[in-house]
Amino acid sequence: MDTLTQQRIRNRLIEYFDWAASFEDIAEMGAFETINSWEDWADCDSSFFVEPVFSLSEQKEIRDFYTAWNAASDGTPKDIFDAKTLSDMECWREFRTAAEAVSYTHLR
DSSP states (O other), rough: OOOHHHHHHHHHHHHHHHHHHOOOHHHOOOOOHHHHHHHHHHSSSTSSSSTTOHHHHHHHHHHHHHHHHHHHHOOSSSSOOOHHHHHHSSHHHHHHHHHHHHHIIOOO
């Protein structure tokens, strides 16, 4: 994949992480849409997240996020549209924290 395409996808990922870092935003779209939207922009193949577009520290944060994303996906048997319900679930707290870490720490 060429660098320009990766940079454009990186921009969409920044938007995704901003959204995924908020229980209220997740609840507005729903848990399933939040889970599924990740795959709209990200290829979980580690060869996608490479320099120069993604620094080594960003690559690690994204891998950590993917672990939390996978746990939230596996731990969500029905769609959820309530921020309090999401915040009560450990897998979604870890998901939100991981999204926040990528969004605010590295992709700015």
